[in-house]
Amino acid sequence: MAQLAHRRSSGIISLAFNQEQDCFACCLKTGLRIYNVEPLVELSNFTLEEVGEVLLCEMIERTNWLLYVNARRPCKLMAFNARENCLMAEVSFKAPIRAIKARKDKVAVVLNSTIQVLAIPNLNRVALMRIPTGCRPLCTIATDATAPQLLAAPAHRKGCVQIIDVSRVVRGAHSSSPAVMNCHQNDLVCLSLSPNGTRLATASERGTIIRVFDTGTKTPLHELRRGSDYADVFCINFNATGTLICCVSDKGTMHVWSARGAWTHLAAAKAFPDTRAQCGFVNDNTAIMICEDGSYHKFTFASEGNCHRTDFDMFLQVGDDNELLL
Template structure:
């Protein structure tokens, strides 16, 4: 793949109806259903971009530079307004930006050892900064919907395998307030996800064999799901909009789909659990599909038991699954070759 077509990252927006494609040659924005290009920002406008976060389906984009031809530094968060066709806000940090999350009222920026929370859109001011353990992947998630039952921020806690939860309805985190955390795994956290309402948290460790789903209010473990028996790097976890299902993708090139609420749909080992112990009692995926060739990808649910996989090799996969565990491909495309729909914006 030429440098101009090299993809550095892909990211769904908060309702999974669009995704951003950050490239050596700029940024592209795509609608998922139907698959069309909605916007294209070339290298002369934005430079090489390592990550881009949409604010739902609005004209606001958060961009972090990276790659071979950046126009600004990787510790400079820039907010682009597609209506004004220019960057409208710069926020500088003491170290490189690892991840950005946005909602209608907050911007969250993860750096190597800090999480910064800002009000948004006006006035944009830093509300607080939290110290974290080393967070190379910038793991952090925020409740997508302000109308959700609670707006929380989650990120790896100071203790290995723990996840810290912060209530974002509070503008100031008191120094004396005890942190709220869940001891989710024995090894380092590898991936995090929140459902749309902020009531469920999914965690995986860097081992990548298990996904655990927690109640964010009671902090209790609800279900443990087994991706596989061999270690893997889990690249993405997402809940369906109704929180009935959960999907995950890994560097094994497989997307797994689990039932979260009706867990009897998940597969179990055919051997007696007494022989294999806890391993034999594991809940395995309801169904799965493989992305050929094995490629890093993100996954998310669409309407009517459909699921999408967006891969760094530029491929788009759409599958439909049933509660009986059947899974069939409905669409395949090379999204880099998909044209636009002649609309002026993506709102």
């Protein structure tokens, strides 16, 4: 009960890793904080007076650019320079922003029935994808600058995903017809593209299986068994090379698999249930879980199946370190 009470009082609204998974943004009722992952260090701390109550934030790699949404102006995307502590630009939409996903040169903004893709840094619209009205605000974009600029989101048919290349646009900033992939029989709750965009991992509302697809051939590659009980999958992430996959659900356990060869289950690392969490990789044998109760967990794992928690902290209690500023 103490843990649940702490989660409710943490003031955290959302958490998000940057594209390299070496930093994360913590959106708070009292502002915004940016952390280095390894070692765990607070890089920046913006107060309620500076940025307001922040609902969503995406870092642009490990740069000074932050894209965020303020609770008092939920229809506006703010572009903020963290080093200069100033607002660089803002874009207004006709509906509240439900999610944002960024790469170095693009940001996908999820609204109620569309995803609008903006170019960075001018924030002009370059692509548009239509999504089912009221579906979960799911979106994933390939982040490797040398790879096709693929964007994936729920399609209008239940359990299906639509994929477009947002670099291939036509006049009027409307993208060509997306490719549609049949992934699950139930509604989608989570999806993730590998950094180079060649693989797509998905989970449905059952949450028992993570399915992995080849985005080039649109064919299934493998099914990864998370568990037999239904679960709400909060996050799926690939490592930088697309050879590892991790996921975390409301069961409070992070799973790690090899995404090649025998597709081995490498780790099942228990943290805390009843709190939303994000997971990512430090390297090929270290994974991180950050939770909305303010906890930070680092696990090391090996191909033999051994897994150990090697670090734990409450990141809201970690002070800033000016030597590691962005």
